[in-house]
Amino acid sequence: MGDLLEVKELTVEYRTRRATIRAVNNVSLTLNKGSTLGIVGESGSGKSTLGHAISRLVDPPGVVASGHIYFDGVDILSLGAEEMRKIRGKRIAMVFQDPMSSLSPVKKVGDHFVEYIRQHDPSVSPADALNDARKIFEDLGMERSRVGDYPHQFSGGMRQRVMVGLALALRPELIIADEPTTALDVVVEAQILELLRELKKKYSVSLMLITHNMGVVAETADRIAVMYAGKLMEVSTTANLFTHPMNPYTGALLGSIPNILVDDQVLKSIPGTPPDMASLPPGCPFSPRCPHVFDRCRVEDPLLTRLADGTETACHLYG
Amino acid sequence: MSFLEVAELKKYFPVQHGLLEQLTTRKQTFVKAVDGVSFSLARGDIYGLVGESGSGKTTTGRLTIGLLKPTSGKVVLDGIEVQKLDGTALRKMRRRMQIIFQDPTASLSPKMKVGDAVADAIRLLEGEGGSKAKKRVLEMFEYVGLTPAREIYGRYPNNLSGGQKQRVVIARALITRPEYVVADEPVAMVDVSVRAQILDVMRGMHDRLGLTYLFITHDLAVAKYLCNKIGIMYLGRIAEQGDTKEIFRLPLHPYTQALLAAVPVPDPSAKKNKNIPHGEIPNAINPPPGCRFNPRCPFATEVCRKEEPPLRKVDPSQPTHLVACHWAEKFL
Amino acid sequence: MAKTGEEAETFGFMPRVMGAVRSALGPGSGRWFIVAGTIIVAFIVGMSLLAPFISPHGPTELFVGPDNSPPSSSFPLGTDQYGRDMLSRIIWGGRFMLLVAVTAVILCLAVGVPIGLASAYRGGSLDKVVSLVMDSMYAFPSLVLAIVIIGVFGVNAINEAIAIAVVYVPSYYRVIRSQVLTIKELPYVEAAKSIGGRSGHILTTYILPNILPSIVVVATINFADSILTTAGLDFIGLGRLDQPDWGVDLFYGRAALPIGAWWTIFFSGTMIVLSALGFGLISEGLAERAGRE
Numbered sequence: 001m002g003d004l005l006e007v008k009e010l011t012v013e014y015r016t017r018r019a020t021i022r023a024v025n026n027v028s029l030t031l032n033k034g035s036t037l038g039i040v041g042e043s044g045s046g047k048s049t050l051g052h053a054i055s056r057l058v059d060p061p062g063v064v065a066s067g068h069i070y071f072d073g074v075d076i077l078s079l080g081a082e083e084m085r086k087i088r089g090k091r092i093a094m095v096f097q098d099p100m101s102s103l104s105p106v107k108k109v110g111d112h113f114v115e116y117i118r119q120h121d122p123s124v125s126p127a128d129a130l131n132d133a134r135k136i137f138e139d140l141g142m143e144r145s146r147v148g149d150y151p152h153q154f155s156g157g158m159r160q161r162v163m164v165g166l167a168l169a170l171r172p173e174l175i176i177a178d179e180p181t182t183a184l185d186v187v188v189e190a191q192i193l194e195l196l197r198e199l200k201k202k203y204s205v206s207l208m209l210i211t212h213n214m215g216v217v218a219e220t221a222d223r224i225a226v227m228y229a230g231k232l233m234e235v236s237t238t239a240n241l242f243t244h245p246m247n248p249y250t251g252a253l254l255g256s257i258p259n260i261l262v263d264d265q266v267l268k269s270i271p272g273t274p275p276d277m278a279s280l281p282p283g284c285p286f287s288p289r290c291p292h293v294f295d296r297c298r299v300e301d302p303l304l305t306r307l308a309d310g311t312e313t314a315c316h317l318y319g
Numbered sequence: 320m321s322f323l324e325v326a327e328l329k330k331y332f333p334v335q336h337g338l339l340e341q342l343t344t345r346k347q348t349f350v351k352a353v354d355g356v357s358f359s360l361a362r363g364d365i366y367g368l369v370g371e372s373g374s375g376k377t378t379t380g381r382l383t384i385g386l387l388k389p390t391s392g393k394v395v396l397d398g399i400e401v402q403k404l405d406g407t408a409l410r411k412m413r414r415r416m417q418i419i420f421q422d423p424t425a426s427l428s429p430k431m432k433v434g435d436a437v438a439d440a441i442r443l444l445e446g447e448g449g450s451k452a453k454k455r456v457l458e459m460f461e462y463v464g465l466t467p468a469r470e471i472y473g474r475y476p477n478n479l480s481g482g483q484k485q486r487v488v489i490a491r492a493l494i495t496r497p498e499y500v501v502a503d504e505p506v507a508m509v510d511v512s513v514r515a516q517i518l519d520v521m522r523g524m525h526d527r528l529g530l531t532y533l534f535i536t537h538d539l540a541v542a543k544y545l546c547n548k549i550g551i552m553y554l555g556r557i558a559e560q561g562d563t564k565e566i567f568r569l570p571l572h573p574y575t576q577a578l579l580a581a582v583p584v585p586d587p588s589a590k591k592n593k594n595i596p597h598g599e600i601p602n603a604i605n606p607p608p609g610c611r612f613n614p615r616c617p618f619a620t621e622v623c624r625k626e627e628p629p630l631r632k633v634d635p636s637q638p639t640h641l642v643a644c645h646w647a648e649k650f651l
Numbered sequence: 652m653a654k655t656g657e658e659a660e661t662f663g664f665m666p667r668v669m670g671a672v673r674s675a676l677g678p679g680s681g682r683w684f685i686v687a688g689t690i691i692v693a694f695i696v697g698m699s700l701l702a703p704f705i706s707p708h709g710p711t712e713l714f715v716g717p718d719n720s721p722p723s724s725s726f727p728l729g730t731d732q733y734g735r736d737m738l739s740r741i742i743w744g745g746r747f748m749l750l751v752a753v754t755a756v757i758l759c760l761a762v763g764v765p766i767g768l769a770s771a772y773r774g775g776s777l778d779k780v781v782s783l784v785m786d787s788m789y790a791f792p793s794l795v796l797a798i799v800i801i802g803v804f805g806v807n808a809i810n811e812a813i814a815i816a817v818v819y820v821p822s823y824y825r826v827i828r829s830q831v832l833t834i835k836e837l838p839y840v841e842a843a844k845s846i847g848g849r850s851g852h853i854l855t856t857y858i859l860p861n862i863l864p865s866i867v868v869v870a871t872i873n874f875a876d877s878i879l880t881t882a883g884l885d886f887i888g889l890g891r892l893d894q895p896d897w898g899v900d901l902f903y904g905r906a907a908l909p910i911g912a913w914w915t916i917f918f919s920g921t922m923i924v925l926s927a928l929g930f931g932l933i934s935e936g937l938a939e940r941a942g943r944e
Contacts, residue, residue: 186583187596215582218585219587252512257511258543267518267544269514270516273483273513418845428843440847491842
């Protein structure tokens, strides 16, 4: 047991001349070994920045303003670039939304694996690395011989499988998947999610799944963290989140998305729009749109508090 | 007679070959984006055209409002053959049929005030301009929830949120009171928390103006929520079609069943049939012979590999439920 | 939506140098370029317009002072070999160049913009033919063509403007064409068609406003280039030798160098560089803003 990952009071800002945007605002959460944590939010929620911050891939003008990220007990924010490079890939791997941007079109897919594996362990021979790649391809449901193909010879879904394979190549402890299926057709999406579930068990990896799709986290995650405008609104087990959400944003969101299994569904739309991150309203960022808003919400930004059943929520109704 | 009738619609796009290929091969290959699509809509229908990428749904939508000319087939709107129209006649017809695009940002010229962009539709399609047109635009802005209308009129698209921009796009499409509207994935690029609003606006305008929608989407859940009829497209043809309730009650085509199994459901306790087909959608240049879905279909047999199944009635008690599958009866 | 890399290639070394300076100064430095450039241009234009009122002497008046005298209190910029006051010549010297530049830009806009828009939007064989013509014109060295035209038809503002315009139109064409090709595939153009817009209307109302920033970028470089071309023509003697003109000063100044009268060419040369620089800075600053859109 134990937390593989503990994010503590993390704040990430994008500092431009025009404004400072707090993409991640004082976020604290934990991820247990072997579990899947879903990070859910819309555009501007900060979920993607959070994922990047954990692999320390935040580029200027983005900067980690404060907080800690403890990975297996060590604050990786305090590590030097060289030490972080050892961790990135070997212990924490990332899968992004767009596979094409991570694969060089002039290199065979197998060579990507070989280079990647040998970068982290030069003692591995190219032949062994390629064999490892072939084994992974089998697990991915693809023919072993395809390691000799170029990226453009794969379809979108297969390329994403390759990315998952690459992420697993070094047997990391944590995979951060940032919208891994958003650009894929729904059937391929289902395939990839099933693949992630299978391989997670087979390779004993913990998974942080970042997405805007509530259906995806419902099927895949053990626990879910809901973000809005950079702020953590609710953290709960998957079962609890959907049956009794403890934050008006979560509740409103769930009430506004169509569910294919429900007949004659009535959706309740949320008024207003997600806020402009450069000019956030004072108090709770959801207050302008919240159906349960009262005066305190507009003035004081609620802190994340833990409720009796373990659910955490940032809302004045509960804390 | 139905309001919109689409008959054996086909659209083949010639493939651009490189110079060498052009010199050595005599054959011209085509992307068969739409390969024999037929359906009909009654006035007031909201027909969900559902499909994944490469299904041809977007192309079909554009064919029905004359933005593309079909390779063959007919589009008949209120008795008029749209695909035969050109020039002025087509422009006149445009008053009656409009389109709502997917990307709200890219559908609006960055250098035009949004009010003017909508007023331009009035000017071009009805010849009315000036303050009368502006008044109508302000009125429409109120209907679609863009308030304060006067202030928003003068804004440029980069000063509006995604949801607001999409409302402008809707306003522009509906300002001339068309009868038939194609909505091409209108909420796909809108924030999740705003989607329901946009769907409400669309439903509201549908009821208010008596519109007929062709609602193109890849999202079955949205289609189920909004549409009274659904057509599932796969690789340029319709696989299954019928009333929404009926399709979801008893999906007969293996592809429809696969889609339903695949859609992620925001309910962790849901039990779903987890038969997800392997493989991906092949490209539309060389669709598989016989039934297009056969390489991925768990029930495929010899006849499926040889003969393309026609779209047909399977259950006599459900005359509008059509399926293109040799074995559809199996699932009754 | 201009691509500054493409422009640097199209317009030669000056944008490339300024682009390098701008990258070194970091993003956002474009606005300082625009400010600096505008100040310089305003100064030069103002000076040229007010010349009759602020010039202490006539620029062509001979022997108002001793010949070849260095800068002094009575003649702050010195006098040339004919005793003409350099200060007055400097104040008057930009008018012709500016006139030529303005005319050239107007000609280019009148010809290049419609051709670029129509050709790129229509596409097909028309586009192929026009592009071919434009590409071959593009290869022309502007100075050579100018020399030929001036030599045959004589020195005046129109002829010089035509020579410069002929060589510059392809640059407008290129930039406009590449923008139009991109924009015409965008949804908002399709939307304009769907609400009944015809080609002409779409070009003027939907496409042109969105490429205007790029056109301005090209026009400002055009100004700079024009000034340098006029100066070049003057220098080799194909200028109006009887009129005040910075380039002509350089022509006369060749005789002054051996005797060390640096002031007869230094200030004129500086003004030429300064005016080209002013327009160039504006262009580069605008290119950055256009690139950011």
